[in-house]
Amino acid sequence: MLDHTHDPKRQSFVISANGHADFPIQNLPLGVFSPRGGEPRSGIAIGDKILDLPATLAAGLFEGKAREAAQAASGATLNEFLALGAGPRQALRARLSELLAQGSPEQDKVEACLHIAAECTLHLPARIGDxxxxxxxxxxxxxxxxxxxxxxxxxxxxxxxxxxxxxxxxxxxxxxxxxxxxxxxxxxxxxxxxxxxxxxxxxxxxxxxxxxxxxxxxxxxxxxxxxxxxxxxxxxxxxxxxxxxxxxxxxxxxxxxxxxxxxxxxxxxxxxxxxxxxxxxxxxxxxxxxxxxxxxxxxxxxxxxxxxxxxxxxxxxxxxxxxxxxxxxxxxxxxxxxxxxxxxxxxxxxxxxxxxxxxxxxxxxxxxxxxxxxxxxxxxxxxxxxxxxxxxxxxxxxxxxxxxxxxxxxxxxxxxxxxxxxxxxxxxxxxxx
The missing domain is CATH 3.90.850.10 (Fumarylacetoacetase-like, C-terminal domain)
Known part of the structure; x- marks a missing residue:
C-alpha cells in the first residue's frame, strides 16, 4: 500500500501541515466536525485546519471512485463510507493528497473549504452499533x-x-x-x-x-x-x-x-x-x-x-x-x-x-x-x-x-x-x- 501519498518530501500548501506532529499530508484522517454555528459534517484533518468534505464535493473536485467515497462520507456519520472498503477509500486518499499538495492547481477552491480546527467541535466519527x-x-x-x-x-x-x-x-x-x-x-x-x-x-x-x-x-x-x-x-x-x-x-x-x-x-x-x-x-x-x-x-x-x-x-x-x-x-x-x-x-x-x-x-x-x-x-x-x-x-x-x-x-x-x-x-x- 506504499505509494506517492507516503512520500516524506511531499508538502502541503496548508503550511501548518508541514512537519505537523499528527496531521501532515501523509496522514489525512477522516472525522465528523461542526464549524462554529454549523451542523455536523465530515472532514479531513490537515495541520491545524479541517477540510470540509461536503463542500469540497460540492465544488466538483472529485470524480470516479474518489467521488463515490466522498459522497458516502458526506453525511454526519461515516458508516456508509466505512462500508465501501479499500478501493474507494484509497482513491479518496490519492485525490485528497493531490488537492492539498503544494502547487495544487485547485488550491483556491480547496482553501475555500478549509476551517480552523480550534474553532470547530469534533464528534464521534461513526454511529457505533457494537x-x-x-x-x-x-x-x-x-x-x-x-x-x-x-x-x-x-x-x-x-x-x-x-x-x-x-x-x-x-x-x-x-x-x-x-x-x-x-x-x-x-x-x-x-x-x-x-x-x-x-x-x-x-x-x-x-x-x-x-x-x-x-x-x-x-x-x-x-x-x-x-x-x-x-x-x-x-x-x-x-x-x-x-x-x-x-x-x-x-x-x-x-x-x-x-x-x-x-x-x-x-x-x-x-x-x-x-x-x-x-x-x-x-x-x-x-x-x-x-x-x-x-x-x-x-x-x-x-x-x-x-x-x-x-x-x-x-x-x-x-x-x-x-x-x-x-x-x-x-x-x-x-x-x-x-x-x-x-x-x-x-x-x-x-x-x-x-x-x-x-x-x-x-x-x-x-x-x-x-x-x-x-x-x-x-x-x-x-x-x-x-x-x-x-x-x-x-x-x-x-x-x-x-x-x-x-x-x-x-x-x-x-x-x-x-x-x-x-x-x-x-x-x-x-x-x-
Missing amino acids: YTDFYVGIHHATNVGKQFRPDNPLLPNYKYVPIGYHGRASSIRPSGVPVRRPRGQAKPVDAAVPEFGPSRRLDYELELGVWIGPGNGLGEPIRIDEASGHVGGYCLLNDWSARDIQAWEYQPLGPFLSKSFTSTISAWIVTPEALAPFRIPQPQRPEGDPAPLSYLMDESDRKEGALDLELEVLLLTPGLRAKGLPPHRLALSNARHMYWTVAQMITHHASNGCNLQPGDLLGTGTISGPDLTSCGSILEATLGGKNPVVLASGEERRFLEDGDEVILRARGRREGYAPIGFGECRATILPAL
Whole structure:
C-alpha cells in the first residue's frame, strides 16, 4: 500500500501541515466536525485546519471512485463510507493528497473549504452499533494476573484464543467530553459485606480502537487472509475502569458497571493506508508458546500484521495546573506489544458466525510494555495502589482523583517516512453524582 501519498518530501500548501506532529499530508484522517454555528459534517484533518468534505464535493473536485467515497462520507456519520472498503477509500486518499499538495492547481477552491480546527467541535466519527474489547496486551494481562495469581498470572486459554468481551457502545464519547466518576458496588478487603458508592479506584486503559469497515453476514465467518480488508481505520481508546467495582462484579461473567459508564476515543479515523509505513512482523512468540490454531494462522499477517506505534499516557492534575507545570508522563508503550494481531481479533470475533457491521468498534485491550515505565494502566504502574506515582506538584496518585485529566497520544515513526499521529484522546474526571 506504499505509494506517492507516503512520500516524506511531499508538502502541503496548508503550511501548518508541514512537519505537523499528527496531521501532515501523509496522514489525512477522516472525522465528523461542526464549524462554529454549523451542523455536523465530515472532514479531513490537515495541520491545524479541517477540510470540509461536503463542500469540497460540492465544488466538483472529485470524480470516479474518489467521488463515490466522498459522497458516502458526506453525511454526519461515516458508516456508509466505512462500508465501501479499500478501493474507494484509497482513491479518496490519492485525490485528497493531490488537492492539498503544494502547487495544487485547485488550491483556491480547496482553501475555500478549509476551517480552523480550534474553532470547530469534533464528534464521534461513526454511529457505533457494537463495541467489543479484547485483551491482547500480554504484558498488561501478565501484570494484572500477578496481582491476583502470582504463581500463574496468565490463564491457560490466553495463548490460544484472543480473549474479548462485549462492551457498551452507547456510552462511548469523543475526546474532550468529561467523564463522571461512577458509583457501584464494591467490597473492601476488610469488609464483611459490599457497599455502594463512588469508585475509589478509578483507572485509565491505554488502547487502540479498530473501526470495522465492510462487515460480514450473520453465520458467515471471516477468513484470516481476508480479515485486513474488514478494517476501516484506527483510533485511540481509553476504556476507563473502576477497579474496585470490577473486582467485586467480574466473577463469573466479566466486566459490567465497572466499564460501561464511559469509554473515550480520539475523534479521527486514521486509515490503514496512512499506517502502511508502520506495519511490522508480528513479534516472535516466546519459546514454548503454542502456535495459533490454523484458523488464526496466515503468513502475510505474520509478516506485516503488527503495528509499530508509540503510545503515550499523560496526566494533568489540579495541582500541576495550579503551578503551571506540564502534564506528567505516566507511560510510554508501543503497539508492537500486542500478542494477537488485529486480523486475528477480527477472525476470531467472526469465527462463530457473529456479524460485524460498518462502524463497529473493537478495542485491543490495554497495551503495556515490559517495564514500569510502559504500564498502560495506573493499576499496574502503582502495583495495585501500593506504590504511588509522585508528581512534580507534590501530589501523589494511587488511582485517579476528581479533576484529573488523562491524555493519550500515538505516533507512527519510521526512518524514511513522515511521522504521523492520531490526535489526542483526553478527558477530565468529574465528581460522582
